[in-house]
Amino acid sequence: MSIKAHRLAITPLGQLRLVGATEDDLAFGLASELSVELISAFAKSEVDGLVYLVSARCETSLPVSLRYWQSFAHRYFTSLRRMSSSLSKDWKSPDCPDDETLEELLRSAPPTLGLEYLNRDGLRRVWGQLDTHTRSASQKRKGGLAAHLHSLNSDWNLLGRVTFHLAENKKNPDRPFAFLATYTQTESGERKNATPKHVPLSEALKASIAAGDTRQLDALLTPVSKAAESTPAIAKMLQSKALFAPQAWTIAQAYEFFQSVPRLEESGVIVRIPDWWNASKPPRPQVTVRVGSRKESNLSGDALNLDVNVTIDGEPLTQEELAQLMAAREGMTLLRGKWVQVDADRLQSAMDQWEALREEHASGIGFLEGMRLLSGLSVEGGDVDEDTKAWSRIQPGDWLSDTLATLRDPAGKVDLDAGKRLHATLRPYQTEGVGWLWFASQLGLGVCLADDMGLGKTIQVIALLLQMKFGGKGAAESQSPPSLLILPTSLLGNWQREVEKFGPDLKLMVAHRSACDTSLLKAIAKDPTDALSGYDLVATTYGLARREKWIGEMNWNLVILDEAQAIKNAGAAQTKAIKKIPSRGRILLSGTPVENHLGDLWSLFDFCSPGLLGTAAQFKKFVNAKDERQRSARLSSVRKLIQPYVLRRMKTDPRIVPDLPAKTEMRVDCGLTKAQAALYQAVTSELEQALEIASGIQRRGMVLGALMQLKQICNHPALYLKQGDYDQAVSGKYNELRSICETILEKQEKVLIFSQFQSMCEPLANYLADVFGREGLILTGKTATKKRSKLVETFQDESGPPFMVISVKAGGTGLNLTQASHVVHFDRWWNPAVEDQATDRAFRIGQKRNVLVHKFVCRGTLEEKIDDMIRGKKELSRELFGGDEAGEINLTEMSNDQLLSFVSLDLEKAM
Known part of the structure; x- marks a missing residue:
């Protein structure tokens, strides 16, 4: 099977897609070689990619960014399986996690290209996409939801629907929990849309014995048998038939069951437990360390004090309550009216470690060490012991909390x-x-x-x-x-x-x-x-x-x-x-x-x-x-x-x-390479000699030719020399273009690049294909009219090419390219109105983003002087050339001295 290295990306519109990986991504586990099937699934749509991630077909080795979305998709399907029944014809959409949970999910998201585009609305949208896709797939499949889920993962079997219930039993202090196993059936046989109800699993056993046929019972117990493989307590009850009768459980039995919930659900068993138990964050006492409670004038030196307490939900415990916790030996105890997890040895170990740290830093710790503690890192810069972290709660004290709040907002x-x-x-x-x-x-x-x-x-x-x-x-x-x-x-x-x-x-x-x-x-x-x-x-x-x-x-x-x-x-x-x-x-x-x-x-x-x-x-x-x-x-x-x-x-x-203004123009100052500077000086020297003998129309043509040559040299020596080798190293503009486009690539935005030279377009497109890692588009005067509309359509697709190189005259009018939020004028036109027309291919009706216009200017050359004149010397422009300040600059009418001064090279600036 052919495989390729890919990473996950989030587009500016919040869509998930796979893109080629960088060496940095591979080195830090943010990318890996993925199967063709997974790549194809994401190419089809983001929801197809997510569904493939949770299917049994997906490989186990995934980069951490895809693991994150696999977990999110699993969360959806787990919620769906918890509330759905194969016996019901009515579709029930599982509720999207609440805002607090979504914020926690956002904070836990790993570094991902485009992560800045992810927000709570984006997570809700993905949840909704999964729901719509699953509902549609279930309606199309014979057997409905149960068949669709089984096609994704054979363990996701809703047929028969076994549910394990665990609830509090406050009437029996010695056995304060009650267990019951049920399965679902309809209230009235095969009646359409009948409401399913829970029936004790013992009824299925009785029916099997009465019929003398165990096949239906075996099918019903398939997920239970799988659960028994990983959960000894379930295996023991299944073997002894205790599973088929109500159970009064001790604290230790209930605690063991709580810990096995994730494995039970993975086996296909539905679990109903009290809302207060969260498998990933069970209610437990914690050693709370508050960093920086006292006010400090600055954060240099060891300025932040440490306070250490044992708390429940952030509230300190009394000595009596702490003694009760340390005496508990069954995994849980009832404290302040609620059941909490407790492990005396681990809690004591966490207390000892934090108290030792507090005594070691009695005068305080530095701000950097405090920030590492708050993020889950140790003072030494390594990781906090996992057991200690699980039983600890690190939070800023009052002063540091206010300080961080001010930093954030x-x-x-x-x-x-x-x-x-x-x-x-x-x-x-x-x-x-x-x-x-x-x-x-x-x-x-x-x-x-x-x-x-x-x-x-x-x-x-x-x-x-x-x-x-x-x-x-x-x-x-x-x-x-x-x-x-x-x-x-x-x-x-x-x-x-x-x-x-x-x-x-x-x-x-x-x-x-x-x-x-x-x-x-x-x-x-x-x-x-x-x-x-x-x-x-x-x-x-x-x-x-x-x-x-x-x-x-x-x-x-x-x-x-x-x-x-x-x-x-x-x-x-x-x-x-x-x-x-x-x-x-x-x-x-x-x-x-x-x-x-x-x-x-x-x-x-x-x-x-x-x-x-x-x-x-x-x-x-x-x-x-x-x-x-x-x-x-x-x-x-x-x-x-x-x-x-x-x-x-x-x-x-x-x-x-x-x-924001709708359009922001930025001048990009580019240097000349040695090769460019030498050619530039050679052309200006030839012009100086020729001006001594030329006049009239001949002079005008010669000046225009020299000006064009100088602009070609500013772009790339190969353009002036009519060579095919457009090496980046010999063009200052190429270096700046790469810098800008690497940022555009990082932001997954699109750019239009304009040049007045038609022969410059293909070399630029070839160069940018290397920068972006994919091909772009070219539009020049040679492009057929029928092909123009196809190019526009391709570019306007969000997943289409990231750049289009356009000759100024060919792209000055009639194009709607609002997917681009960047415009680069690789070389400057004499007439600013022509540049504005080109810019308006992106900055026009339908554009919903701020447009950045990058105007390239080679320092110390005629390009800089033209730009200065257009931008800041318009009165002089009218005075010298008699034209409108927004009109075309007529350089051919300058005197010889003016012209030579205008085109002369300022070598210090240029290099």
Whole structure:
């Protein structure tokens, strides 16, 4: 049987599907090689995939993400079997779990691609899908529900319907429980839709003896016999015939039965027990450890105290009640009017361990250790003993609880006033983000702002820096060291423009040769403290942060990493250098959910909160538990642990949508490779020589030709040289396109890529097929009219290709491509109106999401000057070229000096 490595993904619309696995997914057990049958089932529909997961045909080895959904589907079918009867013709849908249970299920979900799209409504939808599918399949099958369930799993046999009942018997204190076995039959023979009733199993035995035929009884007892194989108590009653009579049970007998309920149900027996018993979380006393009850001004050092008590439902026990528990020896005891599970040895062991820990840390524990305890990890960074965990309840004390609540939702709890200095009005969610960053920085916590692209992470950081500088007052507070911003080179210009626009009161130093003299960089390297005195923010690139020693010698206020995925490789020299940079606080900025890639997660948090996830070896060993159930619990612990450190808002969040503009345009600054720079300079030199002798129409044609050549070079040298090898390494734009599209891939969104060069479309599509791991679509002027509509239909399907490459003129009008929420202008048109027409293929009626427009510009080239002119120098445009400010720029009418100045290469910026 052929098999492939796959992982589960949740689409932006909440649908479940299988996609190709990454090495990281395989390494951490989030993916595995799956059978063709399972892959085909999910390809048919998500509900077909879920039903296959619970069928007897499904293989036992599954990645933890599929185990989670297998368990969810099992929950549905278990509920259905508990309430359904093969003798009833009426369909009864099992109730979906309540909101509290759904929240618990969400918290326990393992890292999954698209996990951010899963919510309670999504779980309800899947439950409803399972119910609709099962009802339809049962109605179509001869034999109804019983036959359908039996086809999925031969153990799911409703025929005869044996039920074990266990109830309290308060009249007999020595035997306080009563047991009865029944089976179901209709009240009036074969009457249609007759109501089934429970009949003591003894009646079936009597009927069998009277008829002298045991075949019906044997069929009825098939699930009971299977249950007896795994449950000695049932086997003993079946052999002695005690099963056919009512039983008065002791506490020990009832406790043994409670523990066997899951095995009994798996055997096909229906079990009715008191509502207060939950097999996965039985009622029991627990050693409750409260972390951080006392108020602390900050979280540095050993600040959090530990309180230890034995409790029931969170309420402390009296000494008499504790003595009663420790004396119980039958597995349960009646306490405060309810039956609770008790194991004196395990409870005492848990008490001893937590008391020893409290005494060892009498002065308190650090915040990181406290957070590990709350998530289920030990102070040392390993796992809490499983027995101790089962009898323990770790919860934040009053002060820490309020602190964590503020971290999770700072709205209205953090008083900020940097608005007078910020030259913009923050949207409500951005104000919350600034409050969260401020509160975390005051506590000394390193955090990750992981908002979607386009939600304004930059302006939130600018507002934070203004708050730090002015504190809501008119004048700056006492001078503190500058903060360090490390980012990809392509974002330097964007940050510089944003700071100048929104935070002009911040003094920014761009420590990069494209923005300052080499002599100044040398002066900074010689004495960084003196040279940077008075600056609020120093921006530099990841490459320089790795190479320049002075960056690691400064003691910074904050170190902020934009596009923080740059340090996901823990073993890289760049990552190691950046983690050594000293600072008072650290902030990660990322446009993708960081918790879904465990390999990257450790490295990112080793930067912002060193020690939180232990060492790399400890973390990998912890999440790679061999036992599937333990692995799932540990992954849930990791998600719980990092939750206070991560703030993520999505464009699809109903609270965010009303605050968003329908369309957000972003300039993407791209560098040139050495090959591009050499070709660019060669073409400009040839143009300079030719301009000396050309005039009139000849000059105009020559200028237009040279301009087109320069734009081709900015795209890729192969386009200008008319070669077939479009190597990523020799194009700065290709590198930026990969970065953006990897985020789009992670978000499972779709993108349109526009180029004015028809011959550029196929190379781009080939390149993106490698990035996305699947083929996309191409639409150019050569595409037949009949094929255009088919391409649109294919793209508009949610499961269709993730990208379409379009030539600007071919795709400027007449296309409705609203499945795309991203538009990339790979090269810039002279006329901005043409670009807007292309953008409107996605941004039009029917588009329900915010559209992000990425406009690629090569730094230091004519592309940057065209963009600057369009964006900020429209008056000059009219003055020089006499055209409308939104019209096409007529570069051919410039003087020779103007033109050469316009197309000349700024090598420092470009490289």
